[in-house]
Amino acid sequence: MSILVLADLHEGQLAGATAHVVAAAKAIGGDIDVLVAGEGVQAAAEAAAKLDGVSKVRVADNAVYAHQLAEPMGALLVELADGYTHVLASASTTGKNVLPRLAALKDVSQLSDVLAVDSADTFKRPIYAGNAIATVKSDDALKVITVRTTGFDAVGDGGSATIEAVDTVVDNAQSSFVKQELAESDRPELGGAKVVISGGRGMGNGENFKLLDGIADKLGAAIGASRAAVDAGFVPNDMQVGQTGKIVAPELYIAVGISGAIQHLAGMKDSKVIVAINKDDEAPIFQVADYGLVGDLFEILPELEGKL
Amino acid sequence: MKVLVAVKRVIDYNVKIRVKADHSDVDLTNVKMAMNPFCEIAVEEAVRLKEKGVATEVVAVTVGPKAAQEQLRTALALGADRAIHIETDERAESLAVAKLLAKVVDEEQPGMVILGKQAIDTDNNQTGQMLAALTNLPQGTFASEVAVDGDKVHVTREIDGGLQTVALTLPAIVTTDLRLNEPRYAKLPDIMKAKKKPMDVKTPADLGVEMASKVSLLKVESPAERKGGIKVASVDELIDKLKNEAKVL
Numbered sequence: 001m002s003i004l005v006l007a008d009l010h011e012g013q014l015a016g017a018t019a020h021v022v023a024a025a026k027a028i029g030g031d032i033d034v035l036v037a038g039e040g041v042q043a044a045a046e047a048a049a050k051l052d053g054v055s056k057v058r059v060a061d062n063a064v065y066a067h068q069l070a071e072p073m074g075a076l077l078v079e080l081a082d083g084y085t086h087v088l089a090s091a092s093t094t095g096k097n098v099l100p101r102l103a104a105l106k107d108v109s110q111l112s113d114v115l116a117v118d119s120a121d122t123f124k125r126p127i128y129a130g131n132a133i134a135t136v137k138s139d140d141a142l143k144v145i146t147v148r149t150t151g152f153d154a155v156g157d158g159g160s161a162t163i164e165a166v167d168t169v170v171d172n173a174q175s176s177f178v179k180q181e182l183a184e185s186d187r188p189e190l191g192g193a194k195v196v197i198s199g200g201r202g203m204g205n206g207e208n209f210k211l212l213d214g215i216a217d218k219l220g221a222a223i224g225a226s227r228a229a230v231d232a233g234f235v236p237n238d239m240q241v242g243q244t245g246k247i248v249a250p251e252l253y254i255a256v257g258i259s260g261a262i263q264h265l266a267g268m269k270d271s272k273v274i275v276a277i278n279k280d281d282e283a284p285i286f287q288v289a290d291y292g293l294v295g296d297l298f299e300i301l302p303e304l305e306g307k308l
Numbered sequence: 309m310k311v312l313v314a315v316k317r318v319i320d321y322n323v324k325i326r327v328k329a330d331h332s333d334v335d336l337t338n339v340k341m342a343m344n345p346f347c348e349i350a351v352e353e354a355v356r357l358k359e360k361g362v363a364t365e366v367v368a369v370t371v372g373p374k375a376a377q378e379q380l381r382t383a384l385a386l387g388a389d390r391a392i393h394i395e396t397d398e399r400a401e402s403l404a405v406a407k408l409l410a411k412v413v414d415e416e417q418p419g420m421v422i423l424g425k426q427a428i429d430t431d432n433n434q435t436g437q438m439l440a441a442l443t444n445l446p447q448g449t450f451a452s453e454v455a456v457d458g459d460k461v462h463v464t465r466e467i468d469g470g471l472q473t474v475a476l477t478l479p480a481i482v483t484t485d486l487r488l489n490e491p492r493y494a495k496l497p498d499i500m501k502a503k504k505k506p507m508d509v510k511t512p513a514d515l516g517v518e519m520a521s522k523v524s525l526l527k528v529e530s531p532a533e534r535k536g537g538i539k540v541a542s543v544d545e546l547i548d549k550l551k552n553e554a555k556v557l
Binding site: 010025067069070071074075085092093095096097099100101102103104105107108109111112123126127128129130131132133134135136137138139140171173174176177178179180181182183189191195219237238243244251252262269272273274275279281286287288289290291292293294300303304307 | 319323324328333334401403406413428429430432433434435436437438439440441442445446447449450452462464466467468469470471472473474475476477485486487491521522523524525526527528529530531534536537538540542543544546547548549552556557
């Protein structure tokens with residue numbers, strides 16, 4: 001078996017998701033290469049070379065791969081995929097954007113959001129927003145897979161892979177990057193945070209989300225929100241945790257003023273410890289919470305911040 | 309410019325699903341079905357493009373059983389001009405659907421194809437990207453804004469951590485994210501009118517596409533149920549439990 005992992009980048013640096021995808025590759029077994037593609041990505045390549053279990057890092061450093069647009073990335077992967085049995089990427093918005101193009105051009109199916117490896121050809125993946133888990137077997141010669149990072153513990157450092165330049169340069173006259181607006185924050189990213197504190201409709205308005213800031217600072221937490229809070233216009237959509245937003249599985253998840261709709265639970269129910277703070281003691285969120293505190297969040301939050 | 313919009317018939321998003329007793333699949337007998345929510349957003353966007361004078365014709369297409377014509381009628385009631393039903397009772401994997409849609413693109417020559425970013429049943433998030441690859445067209449996935457400007461389209465995409473805008477040459481493939489628009493409801497007179505709008509029915513064989521897939525579904529299970537825990541009486545007790553029992557602080 002021979003596996004190619006497409007590295008995730010965040011502003012040119014290696015993103016944490018890649019170490020989880022390498023863990024999935026190790027669970028499949030075989031030689032693991034990592035492809036780092038972008039512009040000015042030497043540091044990312046060096047970081048990838050340190051990941052435990054990686055034998056070779058292939059670096060495609062060229063302006064055409066800047067921002068990892070789908071069209072040139074798909075074309076590059078098609079060039080490089082020969083000789084591999086599996087191509088893996090994280091189920092990030094980049095992996096989801098790029099990998100189906102590779103699969104289609106190789107005339108194979110893709111398995112999305114794989115969260116467990118049963119064997120080299122059999123995998124588990126969530127369907128119906130995680131309300132069912134499907135076991136699927138692929139008989140395709142090349143298996144194209146996106147990995148749900150919460151399903152695999154990240155590999156550590158300690159590797160010393162060789163780094164090799166990829167000279168392949170593809171044309172792209174179809175798409176161009178215009179601009180990017182990333183939310184500025186000193187906080188960890190929702191997907192990778194060890195602690196997440198989320199607010200729901202019970203927060204009342206966007207201004208009140210500031211009540212979560214101090215607690216998040218003390219816990220090193222990322223701040224999320226329910227779909228209801230996003231729909232109500234309290235906070236932007238990139239904070240959404242749930243079926244239609246981000247899927248998170250931190251060590252500690254604190255749900256504040258969130259009733260616990262199915263669609264929200266789908267995004268956080270795999271968290272190790274769940275705390276719910278809600279004034280309605282019948283709220284469905286308490287059925288999944290390890291620790292529930294019934295009360296007025298406007299009193300509880302300042303007290304919690306003070307005592308942490 | 310002609311706009312092609314693809315829709316899928318799925319279990320209604322409000323229905324709590326049940327896994328079949330023999331674990332072969334999810335039980336869909338007597339379950340309410342509806343248009344996939346992301347596809348509703350796709351239809352809405354296509355209709356708005358027509359209302360703005362950017363699109364001249366909106367063609368809705370689906371792949372699925374005879375009953376999927378209900379969802380095409382919904383699309384017609386919402387403002388699509390005509391519909392194409394590719395009828396099959398087989399399990400339609402993303403790749404096969406993308407191949408069928410590629411044939412339709414070849415016949416219809418649309419200036420833009422709009423699809424939902426994913427269907428809420430299999431949650432694959434693949435078909436639009438595969439269609440783009442097979443037709444050799446650029447793609448703007450997870451769109452929260454679509455702005456046609458001459459022979460290009462600017463698509464603002466919902467990416468991890470924020471928004472990205474790309475410029476694509478037309479024709480292009482667009483897949484919708486939640487914030488792109490709020491779909492309208494069909495009005496009764498439009499539902500009546502939709503019954504008279506033209507609908508073509510074809511089969512995968514007519515289009516020369518093989519539906520078989522090399523991926524087999526071995527088993528479907530319910531996820532491990534999470535048990536509720538305890539209620540604590542105070543913030544002090546909560547902090548104590550998190551520190552000394554759960555050991556996460």
